[in-house]
Amino acid sequence: MDRAPGLSVRLKLTFSYAAFVMLAGVLLLAAGWVFLTRVTHVGLVFEPRYRLPVLRAFAPIAAAVLGFLLVFGLLGGWLLAGRMLAPLTRITQATRMATSESLSHRIRLPGRQDEFRELADAFDAMLTRLETHVAEQRRFAANASHELRTPLAVSKTLLDVARSDPNSDTRALIDRLHAVNTRAIDLTEALLLLSRADQRSFTREPVDLSLLAEEATETLLALAEKHGVTIETDGELTPTIGSPTLLLQLTTNLVHNAIVHNLRGQGTVWVKTAARPKTVVLTVENTGEPVTAELASTLTEPFRRGAERVRTDHAGVGLGLAIVKTITEAHDGTLTLTPRPAGGLHITVELPAEVGLPAKVELPVK
Numbered sequence: 090m091d092r093a094p095g096l097s098v099r100l101k102l103t104f105s106y107a108a109f110v111m112l113a114g115v116l117l118l119a120a121g122w123v124f125l126t127r128v129t130h131v132g133l134v135f136e137p138r139y140r141l142p143v144l145r146a147f148a149p150i151a152a153a154v155l156g157f158l159l160v161f162g163l164l165g166g167w168l169l170a171g172r173m174l175a176p177l178t179r180i181t182q183a184t185r186m187a188t189s190e191s192l193s194h195r196i197r198l199p200g201r202q203d204e205f206r207e208l209a210d211a212f213d214a215m216l217t218r219l220e221t222h223v224a225e226q227r228r229f230a231a232n233a234s235h236e237l238r239t240p241l242a243v244s245k246t247l248l249d250v251a252r253s254d255p256n257s258d259t260r261a262l263i264d265r266l267h268a269v270n271t272r273a274i275d276l277t278e279a280l281l282l283l284s285r286a287d288q289r290s291f292t293r294e295p296v297d298l299s300l301l302a303e304e305a306t307e308t309l310l311a312l313a314e315k316h317g318v319t320i321e322t323d324g325e326l327t328p329t330i331g332s333p334t335l336l337l338q339l340t341t342n343l344v345h346n347a348i349v350h351n352l353r354g355q356g357t358v359w360v361k362t363a364a365r366p367k368t369v370v371l372t373v374e375n376t377g378e379p380v381t382a383e384l385a386s387t388l389t390e391p392f393r394r395g396a397e398r399v400r401t402d403h404a405g406v407g408l409g410l411a412i413v414k415t416i417t418e419a420h421d422g423t424l425t426l427t428p429r430p431a432g433g434l435h436i437t438v439e440l441p442a443e444v445g446l447p448a449k450v451e452l453p454v455k
Contacts (some may be wrong), residue, residue, distance in 0.1 A: 098174060099174055103163060104240055106162055106259070107159060108162070109162070110166075110233075111158055118155070122147065136417065176209065180205075182347075183196045191406075235274055237273065240272050244270070247269070283391070291419075294333065294338055295328060295329075298329060301336055301340045302362055312349075313358065318348050318356040319359075320358045321358070321359050322361070323360075325362055325364045326362075327371070328360040330420075335419070339413050342413050343361060343373040347374070347434070351433065357376050357378065358374070359374040365442065366442075368442050369439070369440050372435070372438075374433070374435045374436070375434060376431065380428040380429075380432070382428055384428075385426045385427065390411060391411040406419070410426075413438070417438050418442050422439055
């Protein structure tokens with residue numbers, strides 16, 4: 090926004106300091122004059138005929154004193170203002186560097202804790218978060234571009250082969266193109282969902298997580314049977330506030346992830362909900378291959394599929410847990426991934442509770 094030019098803060102502080110010194114000088118001189126002309130007990134009460142000559146003798150001295158105070162006030166105010174505003178100048182320079190050059194620069198203001206130090210530390214913390222966010226966005230954009238380019242490249246290759254070989258199996262080509270196109274659509278929809286959740290562009294309303302857990306379990310029951318995985322559900326009424334669509338997607342992603350990354354033919358998934366005084370908790374736990382703590386900490390990154398985990402024919406697009414994390418944060422909740430000692434993951438989603446809804450209900454066991 091364009092603004093009219095004005096005085097710098099240093100000049101304003103200088104003039105303010107000088108004006109204060111001048112006012113103090115005037116008051117001091119006025120007090121001295123009153124003292125000389127009005128106080129009777131010191132024997133200096135002048136008759137009216139002597140006051141004018143005394144005033145004429147006093148005026149040049151007073152003017153010289155005021156002139157000295159003016160120069161002293163301006164010079165001292167300029168130096169003091171510069172010293173006091175030096176940290177602010179350093180912060181301004183860091184801001185300009187962050188705007189035009191790199192986010193890696195930090196102020197690291199030395200000295201004891203004061204208002205300027207708090208501002209500099211807050212600015213450094215903001216730059217750290219911003220640098221991390223920008224790096225994540227760049228990595229996400231690069232990964233998304235790569236993931237979207239892959240199905241398009243595969244489709245182009247299939248079409249080029251079909252064009253060069255008129256006798257190729259058209260039915261097989263259509264089936265492969267359909268699979269590739271479906272994956273591209275799934276990826277695009279996942280990216281749109283991720284963007285929508287990240288922007289928090291949704292309407293909040295009362296939601297019961299236990300009902301969403303039951304719906305997600307019923308929806309994925311056929312997939313669990315195909316993989317030979319048993320789903321056990323149990324829990325309490327868990328009222329919260331949020332988007333039913335996004336929270337259902339969160340629950341579905343967690344249960345789906347627990348099914349496909351499990352022990353085929355002998356795996357188990359536990360889905361539980363619980364109500365706490367101020368929060369509600371959704372827990373999805375599954376058996377599976379061992380997962381290290383280092384790997385678990387990265388599984389919520391976009392397009393991170395966990396190379397050490399079990400490969401299946403439902404590998405997804407690599408955004409399942411990233412979407413879960415984004416939806417959780419958009420609802421002011423926390424997501425925790427913990428490896429199970431026996432293998433698999435223990436995932437907990439904790440959201441703010443919606444007060445006023447009653448007690449406890451058991452989910453049906455699948």
